[in-house]
Amino acid sequence: MGQRFHSLPMVRLLSDSTLSCFTAASFNHLWSPSDSFRVCFKTSEAILDLTYREADIGLAAERPETGNVAARRSVRIAYAPYCAQDFDQQRNNNWVSLGTDVANQRWKRWTFEHRGQFITNWVNAPRSMFDLVKAGAGVGVLPCFIGDRDPGFLRAGHVIDELSHHLWIVLHDDERERESVRAVADRLSALLAANAPLFCGFTGQDPL
Numbered sequence: 001m002g003q004r005f006h007s008l009p010m011v012r013l014l015s016d017s018t019l020s021c022f023t024a025a026s027f028n029h030l031w032s033p034s035d036s037f038r039v040c041f042k043t044s045e046a047i048l049d050l051t052y053r054e055a056d057i058g059l060a061a062e063r064p065e066t067g068n069v070a071a072r073r074s075v076r077i078a079y080a081p082y083c084a085q086d087f088d089q090q091r092n093n094n095w096v097s098l099g100t101d102v103a104n105q106r107w108k109r110w111t112f113e114h115r116g117q118f119i120t121n122w123v124n125a126p127r128s129m130f131d132l133v134k135a136g137a138g139v140g141v142l143p144c145f146i147g148d149r150d151p152g153f154l155r156a157g158h159v160i161d162e163l164s165h166h167l168w169i170v171l172h173d174d175e176r177e178r179e180s181v182r183a184v185a186d187r188l189s190a191l192l193a194a195n196a197p198l199f200c201g202f203t204g205q206d207p208l
Contacts, residue, residue: 011184014042014055017126018143019167022195023059029191030184037180045126047104050172056181057188058170061105070176072169072185075192078201079107079164081157082147084136089156094120094138096129107163110141145195148204159201167192167199 013030015023020043023030031039048060051067063071083089097111097119108126111117121137123129133140134152141160147153169189175181197203 009037009178009180010040011037011057011178011180012040012042012055013057013059013184013188014044014048014050015059016045017043018146019059021127022145023188026191030187035180035183037183039184045102045104048170050170053172053175056172056175056178057185060168060170061165063168064170068173070171070173072171072189074167074169074189075196075199076164076166077199078144078159079110079141080144080147080155080159080201080204080206081139082133082142082153083139083156084134085152085154087136087139087154087156089139092138094118096121096123096132096138096140098122098126098129099124106165107141107143107160110160110163143199144201144204145199148198148201155204155207158206164200 013023020041024041027039027041042055048058048064049067050058050069095111095117098108099122100112102124103109112119121132123132129140130142130146132138133142139156142153144159147155169185171181171185176185192199
């Protein structure tokens, strides 16, 4: 059986670490043991570029302007400030921020670009920021699909409208007609659409 699986074609799905958390947790919506292909979940914080075919399908915050790709517009992603459930916002006003050297998206830059924020902890990876915020280190800007589905987080402010953007499902044009690639892309599109309220920030509760 192992040899049979090793001979199956691979579909490579690339996204950043925040979206990888979602796709990995939802893998049963993207692949099943009866499929005649395998799926490789790849993670990169770099701006998506399929020029060298490092993936067959990618998730991007912006529609690619160049390259031999096809793009589908998907859900809108919202962002808001979050803190730990037991974080005392009346006594503490400290924030957690991603470092300037890794902030290649607007939501990653928002905290340090607003000079009024008292930043006491810096990190170089989104997952580390999520863990620090959840541990009570301070307030941090998170995607709503991360903050609203985890009971360890509490919204510390309203959705930051200026950060909202559409997510794009990007396929390399030479690969998009492959049956396995189309199948994963269609399932991914349906999965994201079914979770649109979560991504848009509609399922969370704003602070009073």
